[in-house]
Amino acid sequence: MPELPEVEVVRAGLEPVVTDAFVSGVEVFEPRSLKRHVPARGGFAALIEGRRMLAAVRRGKFLWLPLDSGDALVTHLGMSGQVLLRAPGHEESGLLRIRLHLEHPDHGEYWVNFVDQRIFGGMAVDAMAPAADGFTAGYAGAVHGDWDVLIPSQVAHIARDPLDPAFDDATFIARLRSTRSGVKRALLDQRLVSGIGNIYADEALWAAKMHYEQPGNTLSVRRARLLLTEVRQVLAKALAEGGTSFDAQYVNVNGASGYFSHSLNVYGQQGKPCPRCGTTIVREQFMNRGSHFCPHCQKLRRPRSA
DNA sequence: CTGACGTCCTGACAGC
DNA sequence: TGCTGTCAGGACGTCA
Structure with a gap:
């Protein structure tokens, strides 16, 4: 993980x-x-x-x-x-x-x-x-x-990660908005954007108030940008919290800790109240892995009829 | 191109 | 006590 x-x-x-x-x-x-x-x-x-x-x-x-x-x-x-x-x-x-x-x-x-x-x-x-x-x-x-x-x-086929200065926001947003795939599938697709796994995908989707199956091509530019912003924030926050062990000591002692579990909002929190609205967090199977989300904050949105 | 699914793998743990 | 089944998911391959 x-x-x-x-x-x-x-x-x-x-x-x-x-x-x-x-x-x-x-x-x-x-x-x-x-x-x-x-x-x-x-x-x-x-x-x-x-x-x-x-x-x-x-x-x-x-x-x-x-x-x-x-x-x-x-x-x-x-x-x-x-x-x-x-x-x-x-x-x-x-x-x-x-x-x-x-x-x-x-x-x-x-x-x-x-x-x-x-x-x-x-x-x-x-x-x-x-x-x-x-x-x-x-x-x-x-x-x-x-x-x-x-x-x-x-x-070589792996996309840059969202914290990479050379990450191309416009290309990512365009590709995200052109796929019928659910946004979580897109976040986990390392060819589209790298570095995100199941934990941070769920956390970023919660922060952006998006359902994991929301099709990419139903997102407005604004919502797509919001998701990218939230992804960056989640990653940056985890990086900052892991930063206390940013030295050889960390590798020396233990390469496994640092999942900032104390600040997870939805991942592994099924059955507990959503930190934002109090609704019980749900866990569902998606892509053969668990997806954790708040059924109140993260509803599937119907696209505006064209 | 898309998405659904299978494959790899083993420690931990629940249940009997 | 000891066994069996289930679960965890990152990357990639296959197939429809």
Whole structure:
């Protein structure tokens, strides 16, 4: 369930340690965690060992570490993935899937442990190519380099996230307003906008007072803009609340916390009163996952007859 | 192009 | 106590 804010916390925690780090070793304990890796290009470990990492970059929920070979180590946390920064020798749980041995010129030796209970996430080495729109491919914090405008091939189809300065509001709103799909399906479609998962989709829809099945093409420009604004606010708020742990400590200790559960308005709140109107929050099945909403605040709106 | 659905996966937990 | 079934959902593939 890591979504953009959680992945950003991980990225920020990795940034100082992986930047300029030398990869001295790779251990793969669970080959299924390499599901996104294309073996034809070479073995996972062989493509990483002996390389230097240049940065930690993120677009939406995808994270990648550009290498001095021109490739990138791509990471997706899936449902349960954690990237944990450890001192060498650290005893990890049985869910450890991949371990990287790093040597940093300033910080010394580290283990980067990829832990993933359900193996929905994974790592891969991928080639990079210029981003289609020519802008900086993802968010890399304070670090910059030639790789700025390059994106791993398996991430290229993912849209920018709403907090990306190069996010194209007009294109998103136009596409949102041209689909018959429900707005929640659109928010979860990473080709349209990235970084949003089930939790923040439900929270943003509640804030915008929209029903999850409201067809995109029934939204006015104003309502579409409102939804985008609320998405940004929800993400930014979560980012700010996770920001207290914006350091290596977070990754060191626990890559999983920080769902700002104390400030969820609807997600997982079924049976409880809506914080806005007091109506009981409902949970329904949608797209094989739970959708939480207030039946009073978030009614399906009939489009004005044309 | 669209949407509905299946697939991957395992720990936690409810129920018997 | 110990088993079985159910649930959680991000990304992607398939099919109508």
